[in-house]
Amino acid sequence: MEERKVTGYITLIEPRTRRGLIEYRLRIVTLGGERITAYIRELPPWLKLGTPADITVVDTGDRLLVDRLSRKSGLPELRIAPTIIDEITRETFTVMSGRMDDKFFSIPILDDYLVSRLPDKVPSKVYCIFSKSEGGLRILELISEREYRIFTNAKRILNKIIGNEKKINEYVKGLLEDYVKEFD
Numbered sequence: 609m610e611e612r613k614v615t616g617y618i619t620l621i622e623p624r625t626r627r628g629l630i631e632y633r634l635r636i637v638t639l640g641g642e643r644i645t646a647y648i649r650e651l652p653p654w655l656k657l658g659t660p661a662d663i664t665v666v667d668t669g670d671r672l673l674v675d676r677l678s679r680k681s682g683l684p685e686l687r688i689a690p691t692i693i694d695e696i697t698r699e700t701f702t703v704m705s706g707r708m709d710d711k712f713f714s715i716p717i718l719d720d721y722l723v724s725r726l727p728d729k730v731p732s733k734v735y736c737i738f739s740k741s742e743g744g745l746r747i748l749e750l751i752s753e754r755e756y757r758i759f760t761n762a763k764r765i766l767n768k769i770i771g772n773e774k775k776i777n778e779y780v781k782g783l784l785e786d787y788v789k790e791f792d
Contacts, residue, residue, distance in 0.1 A: 610667040614638050615680055618659050619737050619749035621651065623762040634674065636663060637748045643721055648674040651766070657751075657759070658686035658737050686748065688756075691736045696726055704747075708736070715745055725750040 620635035632651055636644045646665045655661070660683035664676040693706040702723050705714040717723050727734060735751040751759075 609669075611664060611675065612667070612672075613662065613664050614642075614644060615662050615683075616642075616644070616660070617683075617686055617737070617739075617748060618655060618657060618661055620751060620755070621655070621657060621759055621763075622755070623758070634663075635749065636661075644672065646672040646674050648677065652677060654679055656685075656763075657688050657749075660685065686737050686739055688735050688737055688751070691734050693727060693730050693732050693734060695730055702726070706731075708738075713745065715747060717747065722747060722750055725752075727752070 614636065616636045616638035618634055619637050620633070622633040622635075624631060624633055626647075629649070632648050634646050634648060636646065638644065644665065646663065655677070660680035662676075662678050662680050663674060665672040666675045689708045691706055691708045693704055695705040697703045697705070702717040703714055704717050704726065705712070707713070717726070733753050735753070735756045736747050737749040737751070739746050739748055
């Protein structure tokens with residue numbers, strides 16, 4: 609199994625099941641612009657879309673598994689912006705025009721992956737992860753409204769489970785302490 613270390617941004621977190629267990633598909637865009645898909649069993653509580661991270665992945669032959677994941681300091685977190693796509697022009701290259709934060713924009717989409725994620729109908733609401741550079745705005749990820757709802761609902765449910773797990777652990781700890789006191 610080959611190990612690889614990358615630094616980049618988490619652009620999509622997708623809960624799914626594999627062999628009856630929950631796992632998460634992470635889409636990562638490296639600082640060099642490479643797109644990587646890797647899988648992880650448990651999410652760290654700090655992880656969210658647009659978070660910069662240092663990631664160690666292991667190639668198992670058919671997919672990449674996250675071995676280590678840590679927050680990358682020194683890089684800004686990227687914002688997820690609700691975006692209305694008003695027009696998509698497909699000529700020599702694809703141009704997406706729309707509105708974000710009540711401001712109009714027009715951005716060329718040169719990445720085939722992003723072109724494949726553009727909605728079929730316009731106007732359409734999506735969520736975009738933008739990065740800012742000297743050249744202006746750059747889109748790292750397009751997330752459909754459905755995918756975004758699934759992610760936010762899964763995150764909320766996971767937080768409730770973690771909260772309940774803490775309460776259960778505290779209750780069991782109290783029971784065990786009471787049990788030990790009976791024998792003192």
